[in-house]
Amino acid sequence: MLEKLIIVRYGEIGIKSPKVRGRFERKLIDNIKTVINDEIDLKQGRIYIYPQDIEKALQSLEKIVGIVSFSPAAVTRTNHDSIKELIETYTNELVDEGSFSSDDSFAIRCRRVGEHDFSSQEMAAYCGSVVYGVTQSKVDLSHPDFELFVEIRGNKTYVFHHKIQGLGGLPVGTQGRVVSLVSSGIDSPVATFLMMKRGCSVTMINFNNHPYTSGSNEKILKIYEKLKEYSAGAKLKLYQIDYGEYLHKCIDKAPERMTCILCKSGMYQIAEKIAEKEKALAIIDGSSLGQVASQTLPNVLATRYSTSMPVLSPLIGLDKVEIENIAKKIGTYDISILPDSGCSAVPRYPETNAELHLVLEALETIAAENEFEKAVSSVKKLK
Template sequence: MIFVLRFHAEITVKSKSLRQRYSKVLTGSIRNLMKAISPEIKVRNLWDKLEVETPEVPEVCAQVLDRLQNTPGISHIEQVENTPFESFEQLLEFVLDKQGEHLANQSFAVRVKRKGKHEFSSQDLAAYIGGGIKARVEGTRVQLKNPEQTVKIWLEDDQANVEIERFNGLGGYPIPTQETVVSLISGGFDSAVATYALMRRGARTHFCFFNLGGAEAHEAAVKEVSYFIWEKFSKSHPVKFVSIDFSDVVDRILTQDQPGLMGVLLKRAMLRAASIVASRLNAQAIVTGEALGQVSSQTLTNLQVIDEVTDTLVLRPLIVSDKQDIVDLANSIGVGEMAAAIPEYCGVISNKPTVKAQRGAIKVAEETLNDELIESAVLNGKLIDVRNIPTVTQEETHIRQINDLAELNGNELVLDIRAPEEEELNPLVLSGSKVQHLPFFKLARAAEGLDKNQPVVLYCKQGVMSRLQAITLRNMGFTQVAVLADEAVCKS
């Protein structure tokens, strides 16, 4: 099977040298991604498009399409069938074989594009193919404006491609055609979507998490959200995940006598630390999920005061976005459910936060937040390769992960904690094991009635909620808790 990849429109209007660079980067990224699927996949750079040729194996084709649809730089993907061009008659038979059944009882138009020398025009070929379809496919009628179906043919010298289906791409620029950034990730909707936005725009994006003193489940969940975003949209290029313990900074902020400034003080401290991280990772900007006016620290006055603490460029891709639009985008890219499941930890919430912080008051309040405190927090931070997050998270939380269904002995209570609509689409059925559907938002209360010595195995698609809820059950006194990896279910 052949997939033809069309570049994002903003790439096609660039200079020849830039276009060559972007197409070369995108080709390299796709080759890296395809290696993990099958060594038989071929990727060709053809100047105005890329071609990906895959074995005729449904599972492989599905994986390839999923990867291509989530790779920045691609406007759309055309699934095509290729044939040598011999004559009008031969091409008509090919089109009827591939598309005839699909066109029955519908209006249609034929569009032909040619490259190379031919003794006929594109209109001649389109008229012949259209006439043949109308004469031989029941119920068809030609309709050049707004047809129900469009037959698209690309003829290049003596080779013809017929489009079978078209899929939307992600758009944006290939990673890393833009420079490197560090995204401040909390695991919530805003930071996740902001991170995605920079990846889509072609920036290699590292992650930086500030632990404000929340439970271990919070950091574990943020790591898994970060891993999900990277694995889905940026897997072609490894990045770092930096975790910084900010509990000492929070303690200092709580001791100063200006409670209304706490939110601004925390954001300024985060930018100071993030600037050090950005410098060490050779990143040119810091990314945040702030939106204008969403909370008190995000007024124009406060944002200006916050930014003054660093010379590093601060990017806010969501600055004019409505919250519901952010949530909708989070859901569309697959992180909404995970973001909703992550608990909020903030140790510096004020009852009366200021919306217009005064610089003089900030300077006085920051006297205890010296450079040594910030630098020490960064120095003692943990830096890991994002590719190692699944292993590191499992080791840090000490939650057993079941990677093969053979590890189940039938005595466990398997709890499918996915949301009801997701469970209904694809119910979890395990031979020899009792499976109970219990949505994650009902688990804590329902767990009070369960036997705490009963082995419990939790399952969700991405593994974030299952690990979070496993930690919750363990803290409630359950002695045998494990999570079931989606890979184990897929192998069954």
Template structure:
């Protein structure tokens, strides 16, 4: 049985938001309730503190739920005690003997929240230390400069909180407080990580995927659905909307009419043109990409400048200075890595010409695009034909069971749902 009664939840960057703090806090609490609704826990709000009453819930289940809530700076499982010094000493000894299993370097830190106490925090630490250390000398050695274990004691008017460590949360801001962004979700390693980092900073993310079935396999689009399912656990209301753009017609035009060295540049310029229109339709304020400087030919500064010149809305690049190992580490943390490395090609990888320009410029891109037949009309057409999937952690969509193209699958799925 756990020694802990409650969880103390601390908001990190939220504390910097001044007059907007209430709005941010309310969203964080909504996310917290959303992620713990399946657990037997109770929420307690006290002034600037937030607590979860554990009841009989497993600590690992609570920790897993809290690690899905953006905006939480850190949290601590603690034992509740009466605030009298004798009670604190007795419970501290119980906690240390239960949790400290091998000899450790040790210190005590006290915070006097109840200002009616005549002793200072440092004086209280000295009072408690004498009695506690006498009983646990076989387990610990005092080391106030480099402890392995710290007993934290917070003494309030009617309660004392005892805890041994703090666990780092996701930090950042509650998802949704910073507006909505449209994520170019390719199916690779980078873009889901970029979406996750954007959500950590409070951005409500929707995905856009340029699918090119039947030129590409429907499994490549399925990867995006599966990635969105993993990402949805961090989303507001745990829902992630994915806009599937039927890119096949425009894809054919690009391959047939654009110089090989500019195929990737022009294709991405078309992505941005389409994304801007989809963003406007869905009230998104920015486009989000998984680009990182120098990782591939289309991610040089010259390329980025030439590609984003076609749009007027902000382009956010959360991974801009990350190296690949950093990105892979986060993808494993959010459980998208194994899906991302599945070998199904999307429209960016199905045709990768040799000799792609690493220093494309806007003038040459425009010259190339003049060879395309009325691409603005095609863009409007495919935007109108875009299909939107609403993905949750419980989603169990298998596109290949409904058709050979995403559009066929989407229509067949909706016919199936209407018949039920």
């Protein structure tokens, strides 16, 4: 019976300095251990997992940020007889399950780490002869129907035929904490995911615009649960702000066309106050340049002017289709498109070319700072 395991590979972690690389490797392994409670080993730039339930482990690895690819594999000792026995057994299993047949051409891809009395090419030829002896299939090194990978690392040899693409990125929790403005729409959950993929721990902030919206938390809670699947060992928080009173002030005392500008400016300024309490280093939002009225360049300047903390917008250069494709991939799209009432505070003709001095005057007119303090005092943790 074959000894089965999973080989996990990472990418840009490997080019860090030895000290940073070690820290990132330990964090990635810790994150894996939050979802896979099995033996895990790190050797020579590879992570080896010996799972009790290999299918369940493979599914879990698909949502661990920092993993570039992974493969279910079999392992044996590094000597010709042991490798021959493993290749024969492995190939017969593939034939029995219909993954490989005598009609398929094949190639052996062999790589080697360490000192051995054979070259990679010699071992590839040897393994190819073993596969041919089982299947009588022809060899095609340029365009094979089937590839068998043989990875020799010191006194251990690993065999696999499938590389599963991972999420890539940096392990969550290696780049500090950010606060993310998250609505129940399509864009902001994607922006939040992309910052998690760059290694950030996230505090989500949702603004409840009731009575200008339904006030229901059903969608935002579902989005939170979906994003939590990618957070691994990092604590994902969700706070909510009662924002309807501030919006009412904007509508009542400021020019109607500026409602969206004042709304977004207020969100940044409130997020900054919460970020300070959370010891977060930046604010994240789902802005995509020119997509909606508040995201024109003049409006971006006007809404962020009063905020000293960096505001990062990972979607700024993406169009709607690109953003939707990511949302579908991570599973938030179907939640975001669930019907809701929308926001009735949006003016019929929103400002698209805000003048900064007029925005600042409007914020002063509505005594915005007092409203922000009240809004911050209303903060509650949903999750």
